[in-house]
Amino acid sequence: xxxxxxxxxxxxxxxxxxxxxxxxxxxxxxxxxxxxxxxxxxxxxxxxxxxxxxxxxxxxxxxxxxxxxxxxxxxxxxxxxxxxxxxxxxxxxxxxxxxxxxxxxxxxxxxxxx
Amino acid sequence: xxxxxxxxxxxxxxxxxxxxxxxxxxxxxxxxxxxxxxxxxxxxxxxxxxxxxxxxxxxxxxxxxxxxxxxxxxxxxxxxxxxxxxxxxxxxxxxxxxxxxxxxxxxxxxxxxx
Numbered sequence: 001x002x003x004x005x006x007x008x009x010x011x012x013x014x015x016x017x018x019x020x021x022x023x024x025x026x027x028x029x030x031x032x033x034x035x036x037x038x039x040x041x042x043x044x045x046x047x048x049x050x051x052x053x054x055x056x057x058x059x060x061x062x063x064x065x066x067x068x069x070x071x072x073x074x075x076x077x078x079x080x081x082x083x084x085x086x087x088x089x090x091x092x093x094x095x096x097x098x099x100x101x102x103x104x105x106x107x108x109x110x111x112x113x114x
Numbered sequence: 115x116x117x118x119x120x121x122x123x124x125x126x127x128x129x130x131x132x133x134x135x136x137x138x139x140x141x142x143x144x145x146x147x148x149x150x151x152x153x154x155x156x157x158x159x160x161x162x163x164x165x166x167x168x169x170x171x172x173x174x175x176x177x178x179x180x181x182x183x184x185x186x187x188x189x190x191x192x193x194x195x196x197x198x199x200x201x202x203x204x205x206x207x208x209x210x211x212x213x214x215x216x217x218x219x220x221x222x223x224x225x226x227x228x
Binding site: 031042045103104 | 148219220
């Protein structure tokens, strides 16, 4: 158990809908990262937050947004969903701001868009 | 820009034989390098990392990796493979400068045959 908690574990929704994925980082970790894993795209970096502030953006679609709250949990919002958004979404956390920190992954949220 | 290449989609090895999973990287500045393992329907688990110092890094479950700066490689190795090592392995890199982005390779599926 990495200590990173993601909910829900599985989600099935229709095209055009909006969903929110939630991540609770490990106790004491200030950084949260979101990744998307699909069969044909590997593990794609979406976005990084540190202590409530956005630090880096990767291949995140405009239909997607994220935020990190004062209690350090993070949410990834996916809207106007398309079939191609079906994927496993991972959250990872680290204590950060020092060199070489390891990031620890949650078990992921499986999103199926039908 | 940072990048990681895992040239082999799949590696097959007989149980008891040594295994190598290859990784090369490109990063500005010095790299932090990581290996993770993913079992089916699970999150990524941290195996080992190279930050600085000894080029041979030892990690969990008997795995080790060798950092080679001149060849920009960080190959994962194990002297004697187990069937239970069969999984998907990811190499990741983070630059020591710039944003704290962790970039992952496309993954290598390791199959250990009994």
